Amino acid sequence: MNKSLSKAEQIWHTVAVIPKGKVAAYGQIADLAGLPGRARFVSKALHLAPETKCLPWHRVLRTNGQLAFAADSHYACLQTKLLAAEGVPVIKNRVNLNIYGWQPELGELLAKLSF
DNA sequence: TCGATGACACGCT
DNA sequence: AAGCGTGCCATCG
Numbered sequence: 001m002n003k004s005l006s007k008a009e010q011i012w013h014t015v016a017v018i019p020k021g022k023v024a025a026y027g028q029i030a031d032l033a034g035l036p037g038r039a040r041f042v043s044k045a046l047h048l049a050p051e052t053k054c055l056p057w058h059r060v061l062r063t064n065g066q067l068a069f070a071a072d073s074h075y076a077c078l079q080t081k082l083l084a085a086e087g088v089p090v091i092k093n094r095v096n097l098n099i100y101g102w103q104p105e106l107g108e109l110l111a112k113l114s115f
Numbered sequence: 116t117c118g119a120t121g122a123c124a125c126g127c128t
Numbered sequence: 129a130a131g132c133g134t135g136c137c138a139t140c141g
Contacts, residue, residue: 026123043122068122
């Protein structure tokens with residue numbers, strides 16, 4: 001199916017499936033995208049993702065719930081604002097995954113990713 | 116074709 | 129409990 005798509009594109013599709021108001025970890029995205037353990041690649045894929053894709057990159061954080069950027073980074077501030085705008089409070093550049101952690105549903109993934 | 120890179124994750128000290 | 133160093137893999141030039 002998506003075999004013709006690049007790994008990066010699979011990452012983009014997976015990120016695009018993250019529901020608003022929820023957040024997912026790099027490792028989780030990599031796993032859902034069919035690239036278990038390739039969390040590092042997710043970072044690169046997002047960096048390569050064209051802004052025209054309008055991907056919700058701000059919903060992607062570390063497995064511990066902390067933002068991937070430095071607290072004083074411009075992007076960190078932007079990500080914090082974007083998440084807050086979706087109803088996800090970011091405290092000290094960190095999000096409570098226990099509450100806002102995205103719990104992917106197989107049906108939704110199959111419908112949008114067609115894996 | 117080869118070498119270097121990277122918005123990470125995990126383990127050990 | 130917190131911090132540091134290492135390893136995996138795909139993409140870019």
